[in-house]
Each structure stands twice: as structure tokens, then as C-alpha cells.
Amino acid sequence: MAMGVLLLMLMLMHLQVGLGLGNGGLWQEFLRLPTENGGTKWALLIAGSKGYENYRHQADVCHAYQIMKKGGLKDQNIVVMMYDDIAYNPENPHKGDYNGNDVNKNNFLAVLLGKKSALTGAGSGKVISSGPNDHIFVYYSDHGSPGYVCMPSGGNLHANDLSQALKNKNAAGAYKNLVVYVEACESGSMFEGQLLPSNIGVYAMTASNATENSWATYCDTPEYNTCLGDLFSVAWMEDADARRPGDPETLGQLYDIVAKRTNLSHVSRYGDLSLSSQPVSLYYLPPGPGTSTASAVIDDEGRVGGVNQRDAGLVYLWRKYYEEKSVEAWERLLREMERRSRVDSSVDLIGDILLGDSSKKKLLHIRRPAGQPLVDDWDCLKSMVRTFEAHCGPLGQYGMKHTRAFANMCNAALDHNHMAKAASKACMHPPVITY
Ligand SMILES: *[C@@H]1O[C@H](CO)[C@@H](O)[C@H](O)[C@H]1NC(C)=O
Numbered sequence: 518m519a520m521g522v523l524l525l526m527l528m529l530m531h532l533q534v535g536l537g538l539g540n541g542g543l544w545q546e547f548l549r550l551p552t553e554n555g556g557t558k559w560a561l562l563i564a565g566s567k568g569y570e571n572y573r574h575q576a577d578v579c580h581a582y583q584i585m586k587k588g589g590l591k592d593q594n595i596v597v598m599m600y601d602d603i604a605y606n607p608e609n610p611h612k613g614d615y616n617g618n619d620v621n622k623n624n625f626l627a628v629l630l631g632k633k634s635a636l637t638g639a640g641s642g643k644v645i646s647s648g649p650n651d652h653i654f655v656y657y658s659d660h661g662s663p664g665y666v667c668m669p670s671g672g673n674l675h676a677n678d679l680s681q682a683l684k685n686k687n688a689a690g691a692y693k694n695l696v697v698y699v700e701a702c703e704s705g706s707m708f709e710g711q712l713l714p715s716n717i718g719v720y721a722m723t724a725s726n727a728t729e730n731s732w733a734t735y736c737d738t739p740e741y742n743t744c745l746g747d748l749f750s751v752a753w754m755e756d757a758d759a760r761r762p763g764d765p766e767t768l769g770q771l772y773d774i775v776a777k778r779t780n781l782s783h784v785s786r787y788g789d790l791s792l793s794s795q796p797v798s799l800y801y802l803p804p805g806p807g808t809s810t811a812s813a814v815i816d817d818e819g820r821v822g823g824v825n826q827r828d829a830g831l832v833y834l835w836r837k838y839y840e841e842k843s844v845e846a847w848e849r850l851l852r853e854m855e856r857r858s859r860v861d862s863s864v865d866l867i868g869d870i871l872l873g874d875s876s877k878k879k880l881l882h883i884r885r886p887a888g889q890p891l892v893d894d895w896d897c898l899k900s901m902v903r904t905f906e907a908h909c910g911p912l913g914q915y916g917m918k919h920t921r922a923f924a925n926m927c928n929a930a931l932d933h934n935h936m937a938k939a940a941s942k943a944c945m946h947p948p949v950i951t952y
């Protein structure tokens with residue numbers, strides 16, 4: 518009898534651990550379904566924005582999810598993080614594993630590192646609990662700026678923190694190779710300057726280099742007032758849509774196609790470029806014996822030019838006004854334009870106060886040559902931005918283009934206290950931000 522109870526308890530404990538009810542990691546093993554390569558394919562897809570004017574980032578992620586499914590990835594191995602505030606999104610059958618304010622930097626890094634214990638909030642608890650033979654694909658779509666990308670909640674993801682996370686994941690032996698695509702302004706700055714070493718098996722492709730915008734597209738679809746896609750993202754995803762199972766396309770061939778089609782920015786690559794010869798099917802294209810479908814013509818007719826990512830929000834407000842002709846819509850547009858010029862002029866004024874004559878002020882606009890990171894001291898950059906925001910209000914999606922100015926202040930070793938004083942002078946009357 519006692520023996521029977523003991524046995525039952527043991528079985529229950531085993532089951533608990535097996536289902537992830539206990540704190541053991543066994544259930545994660547259970548979810549790692551083998552593939553034909555002896556490793557598992559994982560995907561982490563994240564939209565960093567919210568709001569209808571940013572519709573396209575969540576649409577990008579929903580589209581990417583469809584591609585992962587078509588590529589044969591199991592739901593257990595796809596983690597989707599999106600704010601999910603776009604009602605009736607027709608492409609959105611998947612609610613996302615992490616929604617609302619749970620889409621933040623902390624959870625993103627916890628998911629990437631497979632650290633269940635570090636998660637906060639009410640997400641699905643799914644993490645990338647990958648092993649040494651696995652291939653991981655990470656896709657991020659949103660706004661960026663020199664040195665960081667946005668999150669809908671809880672602060673931005675800085676380049677040095679992403680870099681450290683990837684090194685840690687490598688040190689933990691938690692992947693064979695990892696491929697990451699980033700759609701954001703200045704997305705190259707997330708990796709530029711050896712932030713992504715070439716010896717950790719990670720290959721990155723970004724929508725733009727470290728010093729330029731990325732571009733929104735499909736902005737002229739009559740029934741929507743907002744841009745529906747991003748140029749770089751649409752390029753890699755429509756390529757994937759056009760491929761049949763077993764297509765041997767390599768990452769390098771894909772880069773050539775995407776770089777050609779993304780003709781308003783320089784699509785860039787970082788990290789272990791020897792991965793260029795790997796087939797995309799190691800990550801997300803459907804595998805199998807097959808022939809090239811590279812001749813699949815991508816039809817660019819009807820793609821109406823690009824809109825700079827930073828201006829896509831203005832396009833939305835303008836369309837809204839054009840359609841409604843209401844005083845409210847006009848005022849919203851004016852407020853946004855006023856907010857933008859206020860951020861520009863406060864940064865400019867701080868430059869005047871700190872550096873005086875215009876020849877020295879050029880320092881704020883220096884672009885370091887390719888091969889150097891945006892800033893040497895990332896903590897300095899973070900604290901400069903915090904100080905600016907404390908005095909002048911949030912930089913916001915538009916104002917974050919000025920991060921380079923703050924990075925340059927750090928690189929020139931300008932005194933932090935002087936900057937704080939200049940910011941307090943420049944923004945004597947902190948703006949009341951009304952969104
Ligand atoms: C990055 O983009 C800028 C602006 O388009 C361009 O002037 C510069 O040459 C590019 N640099 C690299 C390394 O691609």
C-alpha cells in the first residue's frame with residue numbers, strides 16, 4: 518500500500534516535471550521536435566511597435582509567422598511577440614505568445630536565451646529552449662535609431678545588450694547557427710563595429726546600414742490609411758512566398774535578391790558571413806528534394822515608392838485628416854509636427870549651449886566609418902539619453918533619430934553634468950506631451 522502511494526507520487530512528480538508544472542526544464546526537451554538534420558528549427562518573431570500608424574510591423578510579423586508554418590516549423594518552436602492591438606487584422610490568426618506590455622526587452626531576451634525563470638507577465642511561457650544542433654531564426658520589425666531598436670513597452674533594446682545575449686547563448690552551446698533579420702531605421706548600428714563577432718555562428722541581415730533610414734511600403738492601398746509593409750521585410754517574405762519546397766536558395770542568394778529590391782537603403786550583413794552558403798531551408802523555407810524556383814518573378818508593379826519609416830506615422834495622420842477633414846484630425850497632425858520640430862530644436866539648442874560655434878557643433882553629426890560601433894561606452898549613451906528625456910521629454914519614435922548626437926557627445930568625452938545643465942536650459946519648460 519505504502520509502496521503503491523510512493524509509486525503514484527513518483528509518477529505524478531514525473532508527470533508534473535514532464536508538463537512543465539514543476540520548475541524542471543524537461544518539458545522543454547519534450548517540445549524540441551527533431552528535424553531531418555538532427556536539429557530543431559526555431560523562430561522568434563517580434564514586432565516592436567504598437568498603434569494603427571505602425572500597422573505594418575505587426576502585419577510583417579503575422580506574415581513571417583505564415584512563412585514559418587509553411588516552412589514546416591512546429592508551433593511549439595515558434596515564439597511570436599506582438600502588442601496585438603490591431604483589431605481585425607486579417608492576417609492575424611495567431612494571437613502571439615506575448616502580447617501588450619509583456620512585449621518588452623526583458624521578455625525578448627529571456628525568450629531568446631531560453632530563460633523561463635526570467636519571464637515576467639502573462640505570456641505563454643514559451644522560450645527558445647534550443648540545443649547545440651539547432652538552427653534559430655530571429656526576425657524583428659519596428660522603429661530603430663542609432664544604437665537601439667524599440668519595444669512597445671519597458672524601454673529600448675540596445676545594441677550592446679543584444680550582442681551580449683547572443684554571445685551568452687553561444688557560450689551556452691544553445692544553437693548550431695542563428696540567423697537574424699532586422700527591419701528598422703539604422704538597423705546596421707545594432708551590429709556594426711564587431712558588436713556581432715564573426716566566430717559565434719550568427720549571421721545578421723539588416724534593412725539598412727548603420728547610418729540611414731529603412732523604408733515603409735504599400736502606403737497607397739486605398740482602403741487603409743496606413744502603410745501595410747516595410748520594403749526590406751516585404752522583399753524577403755515575398756521571396757519566401759514564391760519558393761516551392763526543396764528550393765536550394767542560399768542565404769547569400771537571398772541577400773542579393775533582397776538588396777536589389779530594397780533600393781532605398783543599403784541592406785547589410787554582419788557576423789559569420791560564411792553562413793551565406795547555407796540553404797535558407799535550414800531556417801524557414803520548406804525543405805525536401807526540389808529544384809530552384811529562383812525565377813519566380815517578383816512583381817514590383819503597383820508597389821508605390823517607399824515612405825521613410827520615420828515619416829510613415831505622419832502619412833497616417835495626414836491621410837486621416839484628408840479623409841475626415843475634421844478639426845481634430847488637423848490638430849493631431851499639427852501637434853505631431855510641432856512635437857517633431859520641438860525635439861529637433863531642443864537637441865540643436867543643447868548643441869549650441871555645449872559647443873558654441875557651428876564648426877564645433879558639427880561633432881554632433883559625425884558618422885563614424887563603417888567597422889566602428891556607434892559608441893564606445895554604451896552606459897554613457899544610455900545615461901545621456903535619460904538625462905535629455907528627464908529635461909526635455911521623451912525622444913519618441915521620431916526624436917530617437919538624434920541618438921547619434923548623444924553617442925557623439927560620449928565619444929568626445931563631453932562632461933555629463935554640462936550636458937545635464939544644457940538640457941535643463943534648453944528645455945526650461947518641459948513640453949506637455951499629448952498623444
Ligand atoms: C550607408 O548609407 C549611407 C546613406 O545612404 C551611404 O551614404 C553610405 O555610403 C552607406 N555606407 C555603407 C557602408 O553602406
Ligand SMILES: *[C@@H]1O[C@H](CO)[C@@H](O)[C@H](O)[C@H]1NC(C)=O
Pocket residue numbers: 780781817820822
Ligand atoms: C526602386 O524600385 C521601385 C520599384 O521597382 C521603382 O519604382 C523606384 O523608382 C526605385 N527607386 C530608386 C531610387 O531606384
